[in-house]
Amino acid sequence: MQSRTLSHVPTRQISAARILTSSGFGLLFDAFDVGLLSYVLVSLAKQWHLSQTTTGLIGSVSMIGMAVGSAFAGSLADKFGRRNIFLWTLLIYSVATGLSALATGVGIFFVLRFFVGLGLGGELPVATTYVLESSPEAVRGRRVVFLEMFWAFGSLVAALISFFVIPSAGWRIVFLIGAIPALYTIILRLALPETPRYQNINKRPSMVSALKEVWSEGIARRSVVTWILWLVRNQLGVLHLS
Incomplete structure (x- = not known):
């Protein structure tokens, strides 16, 4: 997410705890x-009598949604603000996750899983950008490391909830559990301002120009490596489905 001409707009200080909590919970839900x-x-495979191919496709459509969401979120955040896009992507995730609990067939479940991935894929890079741009340079790296810790907590929470809830209450309940706290995170995020760096941007780039810059000479190679690392990390969570 590249900035353009900067002005000098005074911004209030934000505590590290508030930055990490609001952004970290986004990664936790991811x-x-x-x-x-x-x-x-x-x-779900037992209840709906799904083949291995179908279950693999369900996992894949989530990854496709995440790829699409992450591809456009950065450009949209450059144009409309990190805070706004974080809120919208988290809202998409929350609504789609909650509706997944009501799915009655594979078709609608496919569609909802795409939108869940779309929201999560868009939220992830924006949350990281928010922490980077809201942190002093001296502690920026440390805060990003703390932010990434929420990913491990999210994986642990998923395992615990699945172990205790699915056998007794069913898979629909866990989607409701995932949607409700995400809505609370939106409330947390509403209390935070836009990042100081974004507020100081005088000229907002268009989405087309931002996308061209990401894949321009000198940056394209880094973009490809980052995408590969991101996809590998997320795909490791669903490898055993195939």
Whole structure:
């Protein structure tokens, strides 16, 4: 997410705890969903008599949604703000996750899983950008490391909820559990301002120009490597579904 001409707009200081809590829970739900789907599909395959191919496709459509969401979120965040796009992507995830609990067939479940991935894929890079741009340079790296810890917590929460809830209450309940806290995270995020760096951008780039810059000479190679690392990390959570 590249900036353009900067002005000098005074901004209030934001505590590290508030930055990490609001952004970190976004990553927690990202990891939670990736891990949760692995456990849910075991139950879903038995209930809906799904083949291995179908369960693999369900896992894949989530990854496709995440790829699409991450591809456009950065450009949209450059144009409309990190805070706004974080809120919208988290809202998409929350609504789609909650509606997944009401799915009655594979078709609608496919569609909802795409939108869940779309929201999560868009939220992940924006949350990281928010922490980077809201942190002093001296502690920026440390805060990003703390932020990434929420991913591990999300995977742990997914395993615990799946172990205790799915056998007794069913897979639909875990989707409701995932949607409700995500809505609370939106409330947390509403209390935070836009990042200081974004507020100081005088000229907002268009989405087309931002996308061209990401894949321009000198940056394209780094973009490809980052995408590969991101996809590998997320795909590890669903490898055993195939």
